[in-house]
Amino acid sequence: MSHPDCRLNLGTLRGVSSVVGPRGVGTSPGDKKSKNKSIRGKKKSIFENYMSKEDVSEGLKRGTLIQGVLRINPKKFHEAFIPSPDGDRDIFIDGIVARNRALNGDLVVVKLLPEEQWKVIKPESGDKETEGAYESDLPEELCGSHLLQQSLKGHNDSPDVITEAQLDDSDSENGHGNTQNVVVDGVKKHSVCVHEKDEETETQRSYLACPVSCRKLEKRVLVRQSQKTRAPPWHRTRVLYQRSPCKEQQRQLTKSLGQAGEIEPETEGILTEYGVDFSDFSSEVLESLPQGLPWTIPPEEFSKRRDLRKDCIFTIDPSTARDLDDALSCKPLADGNTYEVGVHIADVSYFVPDGSELDQVAAQRATSVYLVQKVVPMLPRVLCEELCSLNPMTDKLTFSVIWTLTSEGKILSEWFGRTIIRSCTKLSYEHAQSMIESPTEKIPEQELPPISPEHTSAEVHQAVLNLHRIAKELRKQRFLDGALRLDQLKLSFTLDHETGLPQGCHIYEYRDSNKLVEEFMLLANMAVAHKIYRAFPERALLRRHPPPQTKMLNDLVEFCDQMGLPVDFTSSGALNKSLTEIFGDDKYSLARKEVLTNMCSRPMQMALYFCSGMLRDREQFRHYALNVPLYTHFTSPIRRFPDVVVHRLLAAALGYRELPDVEPSVLQKQADHCNDRRMASKRVHELSTGLFFAVLVKESGPLESEAMVLGVLNQAFDVLVLRYGVQKRIYCNALPLRSHHFQKVGKKPVLTLVWEPEDMEQEPVQQVITIFSLVEVVLRAEAAALKYSATLKQPGTEDLLGLQDKEDCDSDPDEQED
Numbered sequence: 001m002s003h004p005d006c007r008l009n010l011g012t013l014r015g016v017s018s019v020v021g022p023r024g025v026g027t028s029p030g031d032k033k034s035k036n037k038s039i040r041g042k043k044k045s046i047f048e049n050y051m052s053k054e055d056v057s058e059g060l061k062r063g064t065l066i067q068g069v070l071r072i073n074p075k076k077f078h079e080a081f082i083p084s085p086d087g088d089r090d091i092f093i094d095g096i097v098a099r100n101r102a103l104n105g106d107l108v109v110v111k112l113l114p115e116e117q118w119k120v121i122k123p124e125s126g127d128k129e130t131e132g133a134y135e136s137d138l139p140e141e142l143c144g145s146h147l148l149q150q151s152l153k154g155h156n157d158s159p160d161v162i163t164e165a166q167l168d169d170s171d172s173e174n175g176h177g178n179t180q181n182v183v184v185d186g187v188k189k190h191s192v193c194v195h196e197k198d199e200e201t202e203t204q205r206s207y208l209a210c211p212v213s214c215r216k217l218e219k220r221v222l223v224r225q226s227q228k229t230r231a232p233p234w235h236r237t238r239v240l241y242q243r244s245p246c247k248e249q250q251r252q253l254t255k256s257l258g259q260a261g262e263i264e265p266e267t268e269g270i271l272t273e274y275g276v277d278f279s280d281f282s283s284e285v286l287e288s289l290p291q292g293l294p295w296t297i298p299p300e301e302f303s304k305r306r307d308l309r310k311d312c313i314f315t316i317d318p319s320t321a322r323d324l325d326d327a328l329s330c331k332p333l334a335d336g337n338t339y340e341v342g343v344h345i346a347d348v349s350y351f352v353p354d355g356s357e358l359d360q361v362a363a364q365r366a367t368s369v370y371l372v373q374k375v376v377p378m379l380p381r382v383l384c385e386e387l388c389s390l391n392p393m394t395d396k397l398t399f400s401v402i403w404t405l406t407s408e409g410k411i412l413s414e415w416f417g418r419t420i421i422r423s424c425t426k427l428s429y430e431h432a433q434s435m436i437e438s439p440t441e442k443i444p445e446q447e448l449p450p451i452s453p454e455h456t457s458a459e460v461h462q463a464v465l466n467l468h469r470i471a472k473e474l475r476k477q478r479f480l481d482g483a484l485r486l487d488q489l490k491l492s493f494t495l496d497h498e499t500g501l502p503q504g505c506h507i508y509e510y511r512d513s514n515k516l517v518e519e520f521m522l523l524a525n526m527a528v529a530h531k532i533y534r535a536f537p538e539r540a541l542l543r544r545h546p547p548p549q550t551k552m553l554n555d556l557v558e559f560c561d562q563m564g565l566p567v568d569f570t571s572s573g574a575l576n577k578s579l580t581e582i583f584g585d586d587k588y589s590l591a592r593k594e595v596l597t598n599m600c601s602r603p604m605q606m607a608l609y610f611c612s613g614m615l616r617d618r619e620q621f622r623h624y625a626l627n628v629p630l631y632t633h634f635t636s637p638i639r640r641f642p643d644v645v646v647h648r649l650l651a652a653a654l655g656y657r658e659l660p661d662v663e664p665s666v667l668q669k670q671a672d673h674c675n676d677r678r679m680a681s682k683r684v685h686e687l688s689t690g691l692f693f694a695v696l697v698k699e700s701g702p703l704e705s706e707a708m709v710l711g712v713l714n715q716a717f718d719v720l721v722l723r724y725g726v727q728k729r730i731y732c733n734a735l736p737l738r739s740h741h742f743q744k745v746g747k748k749p750v751l752t753l754v755w756e757p758e759d760m761e762q763e764p765v766q767q768v769i770t771i772f773s774l775v776e777v778v779l780r781a782e783a784a785a786l787k788y789s790a791t792l793k794q795p796g797t798e799d800l801l802g803l804q805d806k807e808d809c810d811s812d813p814d815e816q817e818d
Contacts, residue, residue, distance in 0.1 A: 022034060023646065047100050056109055056415040065109040072104040081108060083549070085263065090551065094252045101574035105679070132491065152386035159454035261785030263500060263695060267371060270687045274680040276369050278376045285358050286380055289351065295387055297395050297420065304656075308400070309422035311456050312463055313344060315390050316517050319428035323368075323377070323384040325638040326422050327519060330463045330470075333404070339466060341405050343524040344421050346388040347397040348379070349647040354660055363670065366677035368639035371502055372493055372689040377639075384638050385611035392423045393452045398635075399647055401524045405468075414527055416654055425460060435464045468512060471519040478522075482573030482627035486601050489594060489725025493692050504697040507725055521635045522626070528650055529632040535653035538613030538664055541645050541671060542632045545607040545623040552603035563771065565596065572627050575600065592772050595710045595720055598727075606679065609642050610631075613664030642674050693726060697788040698781040704793070709773040712749035714742045717792065719768050719777060728790035735792055738764050755794050767795050 046601040051059075059065035068082030068091070079091040080099050091110060102108050112118075132448075257272075258265030271278050303403055313329040352359050362378055362689040377384050391398050400419040404412040426449050434443055443457060451457055479485075492508045495501065533540040553569060560567040565582065568574035579597060583589040607623065615621065623631040634650070637643035645660075645667075652659040697703055705723035712718075716731045732740045738754045751769040769775070776793040 006678065010450050011581040014709065031063060040101075046097055048651070050107075050125050059111070060109065065111055067107065067109045070099070070102050070106045070108050072099075079693055080104075082108065090549075105676075122586040185383060189577075191327065195331050239293065263373070266691050266786065267373075267688065269652075270684055270691070271274060271369070271376065274684050276376055276680065276684060277365055278369075279718075281361065281380045281638060282357075285361055286382075287380055288356060288358055289380065293382070293386060294394070297397060302420065303398070305418045305420050306400070308342070308344070308398075308419050309395060310454065310457050311342070313342070313421045313423050314425045314427055314460055315423055315465070316427045316429060316464075316513060317390070317431045319430065322389065323375075323638045324389045324426065326517075326635050326780045327390045327398070327421060328463075328467060328517070330466045332466065335793060337633075339405050339406055339407070339470065340402060341467070341470065341520070342400050342402040343520050343523070343646075344390070344398040344400045344419060345635050346390055346417065346638055347399050347647070348383070348388050348643055349776045350397050350653065351383055351387055352379070356646060362644065363673075365675045366641045367681045369681040369773070372502075373495060373688075378759075379638060388638055390421070390423050392426045392450070394419060395422050399650065401527050403527075403633075405470055407469060407473070409470050409477060416528070416531060416650060418654075418656060419649070422452070424455040425449050426466075427460070429511065429513040429517075432516065433511050434465050435461045436468050436512050436516075439465055458559065463592055467520070468516050471516040474519045474523060475515060478519075479573070479576060482571060482576075482624045484572035484576040484627070486579075486597050486604070486625075488597060488601065489720075489722075491687075491693060491697070491725050501699060502692045504700075505693065505724065507698060523636050525632055526626075526628055526630065528646060529630040531573075532632065532646065532649040532653055533612055533630055536649060536659060539659065539662065539667060540612040540632070540649060541609060541642055542612055542621060542630060543609050543623065543642075544615075544631070545625050546605045546620070548603035549605060556603055558747075559599070560596075564645075567596070569598075572624050582813065588774065589724055591706070591708045591774065594722065595708050595772060598710060598720060606675070609674050609678075611664045611671055614668045640674075640678075642671070645670070690726075691786060693724065694781070694786040694788055697779050698786070701788070702778050702780045703775065704778050707775050707777045707790075709769055709771055709775065712742075712751050712769060712771060714751075715740070717751055721777060721779070721790065724779075728777070728779070728794050730790050734789070736794070758794075765795060 038349075057063060060067060066082070066085060068084075070093070070465055071090075073079040073081070073083045078095050080093040080102075082093070084091050088092060091112070093110065105409060157754075181652075194261070199621050257268045260266070277477075308329070311329050311331065313327050315324045316328045317324055325348070327344040329340075329344065331340040332338075333340060352362060358379075365378045368378045368384075379388075387436040388396075390398070398419045399423075400415075400417060402415045402417075404414075406412065428449075431443075431448060434447070443461060445457060448457055487510060490508045491505050493502045493508065494504045496503050529540070529542055533542065548569075555570050557567075560569075566581065567578040578592065579600070582596075583593040604625075607625070618629070622629055632646050633640055633643045635645045637644065648657070648660050652656045703724070705721050707719035707721045707728075710718050710727070715733065716729050717763055718727060718729050720727055735753065736756045738756045740754065741752045743750050748770060754766040755765040755767065757764050777790045779788050779790050781788045783787050
């Protein structure tokens with residue numbers, strides 16, 4: 001482990017069945033030949049038995065085994081990695097057999113090959129993007145997304161999936177696909193697309209089955225079914241698989257989800273794939289909640305809480321939001337330069353008793369999951385939308401952080417405590433933005449939501465302006481102190497109210513009203529982190545963000561040097577300053593900034609919840625993107641279970657209750673589970689967005705857009721489609737070219753395209769493709785369900801560098817509530 005720039009090839013991958021879930025062991029190093037051989041008929045001998053829990057524990061103690069989360073290269077399925085303990089490089093697992101049934105996201109332990117067999121794995125032809133992170137790998141504090149990635153299937157008492165599948169054609173550079181067989185294993189329920197074949201015995205029916213993530217090609221699997229669960233042809237179905245260490249895997253068709261390619265069956269398939277519990281809450285859970293609505297606060301609570309019902313307090317959320325868990329207030333003080341600013345958060349822990357059945361269900365779900373068309377809530381809707389939601393003109397229980405702040409954002413004092421509020425109005429981001437943009441103009445009453453008679457629209461307007469002024473100062477100081485933000489393009493949809501189909505889309509604009517709310521949520525989270533850590537240094541639930549992966553960061557530094565981009569990667573603040581100052585304000589420069597921001601996101605690691613007592617090095621507590629020593633999540637307990645835990649810790653720190661009787665190791669396991677579920681929910685949201693965009697292309701396409709090249713290969717190149725924020729690979733063999741030629745100019749990849757002329761008397765047009773080239777692309781639906789491809793428009797007389805304005809495919813749809 002002493003080679004600083006190696007990805008280490010190893011021969012065995014071993015795992016624990018009960019502690020860290022189903023993981024495997026490889027039989028031979030390399031395993032390259034296994035990729036081209038059929039595995040049919042060899043399942044009894046191809047994989048080794050799992051190690052015992054005792055052997056794994058002993059190996060970890062001795063240091064002969066290394067533990068980590070497995071990442072499988074989505075472009076090259078035979079390649080897999082886990083991070084090395086020092087985080088400077090990846091350990092490479094080469095081949096399906098060496099992976100021994102482990103799936104992407106599994107927590108595994110590995111045994112290294114002898115050091116003389118280590119080798120450096122170099123990316124091919126500039127294909128570094130295959131190792132890039134999903135957007136879901138980024139913490140929301142880094143990319144500004146408050147939306148909810150692969151799950152760690154850590155349940156040894158549930159069936160698991162093992163199915164034979166093949167790689168998608170997009171996994172290869174030439175677009176023809178790969179015909180090797182692979183073994184995929186994963187969650188306890190798996191969604192596949194099946195096509196009935198005329199092969200039956202008395203007990204079996206044969207199907208062509210394809211996992212959701214590999215729809216293009218199918219591989220036959222035998223599935224047992226009863227007449228009641230028979231699936232129609234080309235339906236999305238749910239199949240249960242029982243994993244056994246060596247024996248033939250058992251499969252049973254349990255449910256037909258519906259027609260492949262339709263939104264609801266595909267959505268249920270995505271949720272199933274990532275282990276999201278979207279079942280109804282049990283009657284026992286629902287009966288434990290207050291039954292009579294509207295619910296009123298018990299009289300004894302008023303003596304235990306600070307009464308803020310007369311204060312001008314309001315919520316700012318997306319217009320479609322129904323789970324309102326945070327509110328703001330800003331009261332000017334007598335000296336004219338200081339303000340009492342409050343962040344008021346729904347007191348969810350009041351309704352979710354520690355150890356109750358509701359608590360157990362919420363802990364297991366760990367997060368609400370936000371799809372384009374709906375939400376899978378962490379808590380019952382009566383809690384999310386009624387009892388806890390800070391709806392206007394209704395008395396609500398809250399947990400508040402209140403500061404005395406100067407207009408420059410300097411904190412003079414802070415107070416934490418349980419409160420009772422009565423929100424005077426429900427502002428949308430659009431309402432708040434109108435107030436910010438019209439500081440001296442009165443907003444017409446008909447353009448605002450109802451406001452309680454105790455307060456006026458002018459009072460609310462002034463409070464928003466005061467908060468905006470302070471937030472700007474806080475934000476300015478935060479970035480001066482070294483914070484980093486990597487804004488990435490996010491797609492929002494307008495849906496047809498009757499059919500649910502997407503009518504249009506646009507890139508969501510992050511405006512001053514969003515920034516206002518973000519600054520005070522960050523301030524509250526940081527304040528609570530310090531409070532609970534001071535009170536319980538061994539049992540605080542915090543959130544850390546490790547620095548970028550060293551190897552990938554070094555590759556990016558080399559790339560920027562080759563491209564002549566003076567980007568400073570020495571710290572988060574230096575990187576943020578470079579991205580802010582390096583480009584101009586013209587549209588071409590802004591497009592280049594989008595591409596470089598996308599590249600900078602790839603080395604970034606995930607932010608993680610952790611128990612403070614389980615890490616001895618305080619430097620590991622730090623949050624890289626925010627550049628702060630301590631951080632946690634406090635402000636969204638309706639949709640995040642860690643926030644509920646933090647509320648309980650804060651209540652104990654303030655003497656409202658006893659410290660929860662949870663050992664640090666147990667709290668760490670809960671943190672690990674929350675990390676798992678959070679990653680899964682964010683990946684589900686991305687897939688839901690991709691699903692709806694694919695439907696939009698099918699229903700409204702072909703769609704045209706400017707795009708910028710972000711990667712160049714031998715026979716293909718990758719683009720960021722600027723109008724829609726999606727990335728696609730364009731293949732040379734899909735274009736009407738006379739020829740194409742790849743070369744390196746210095747170290748810069750260059751792909752020269754020679755177009756076949758439309759008129760044979762014309763000379764062929766030559767087009768040079770390099771990184772940051774601006775091109776025009778066309779997105780078209782393919783015959784396969786929910787697949788679309790990108791092709792390059794032949795260059796003409798239009799001035800692409802002007803990035804001429806086009807109308808968005810729809811105007812001003814509301815952002816899906818996060």
